[in-house]
Amino acid sequence: MIFEHHPSPSRRGIRSAFLIVLALGAVLAATAMVGVFGEQLSAAWPQGTPPQGAPGQGSPGSAGSDGGRTTGDATVFDDEVAAVANLDPELRDALQRAATDAAGEDLVFLVNSGWRSAEYQDELLRDAVVEYGSEAEAARWVATADTSPHVQGDAVDLGPFDATYWLSQHGAAYGLCQIYANESWHFELRPEAVEDGCPDLYADPTEDPRMQR
Ligand SMILES: [Zn+2]
Missing domain, CATH: 3.30.1380.10 (Muramoyl-pentapeptide Carboxypeptidase; domain 2)
Known part of the structure; x- marks a missing residue:
């Protein structure tokens, strides 16, 4: 029962352990957020890069160079696509x-x-x-x-x-x-x-x- 005679180191130990758990929790939460975000990003661009024909990749007069690939955000009025x-x-x-x-x-x-x-x-x-x-x-x-x-x-x-x-x-x-x-x-x-x-x-x-x- 030695620790009963040294209550403060023991409490410090508990406090340290508590802080470590807090820090670990924060790291885990951050990792989880990066994971979710990464998944959303890879869902949007499965190959990690925007698909061919993404806005900005074409230029006026280049109609046809993308083979008609679309990103799904063109409307029936977008005849530059x-x-x-x-x-x-x-x-x-x-x-x-x-x-x-x-x-x-x-x-x-x-x-x-x-x-x-x-x-x-x-x-x-x-x-x-x-x-x-x-x-x-x-x-x-x-x-x-x-x-x-x-x-x-x-x-x-x-x-x-x-x-x-x-x-x-x-x-x-x-x-x-x-x-x-x-x-x-x-x-x-x-x-x-x-x-x-x-x-x-x-x-x-x-x-x-x-x-x-
Ligand atoms: Zn069809």
Whole structure:
């Protein structure tokens, strides 16, 4: 029971231990915050660098050099972005008219993907085969460069959900139609839809005769 005769060193010891625990706690908290932050950063830029076509990487007149890669923050009015600039002008016009009307309901039409170069489409298809494990399954989601309406500038993938939902309700009046049941974000121009309404959906692209080569 020696320590009972030396209460102050013992208390100092307790105080020191307490301070060490506090310091450790602070270090742990800081580490956790860096971890969370790092994760958010790597989620935003999975490769650690901004994707090709990020704002500021292009220059006027370079439309096409990024192959139509987008960062998802371009609207249907951003025709300095190749993905938008190289769309069929009638499709782009219809999108801009619809977006103008939807803006009254505080909706913004973002272009997640529009025109794509054949090289970029090939890259997406290769990625999809890896992701889905087979060419057959990948074909349900990604067309070849020869068949994709995106490469022709005839298709656009829009977001966010409230914008695509608005278009699913009102798009036909502008000739803008969803084509595939499994792609609620993919729209193409069907001018006859203004009179007749949009055609029936294909379950997925493999049912689309255009995808047969
Ligand atoms: Zn699409």
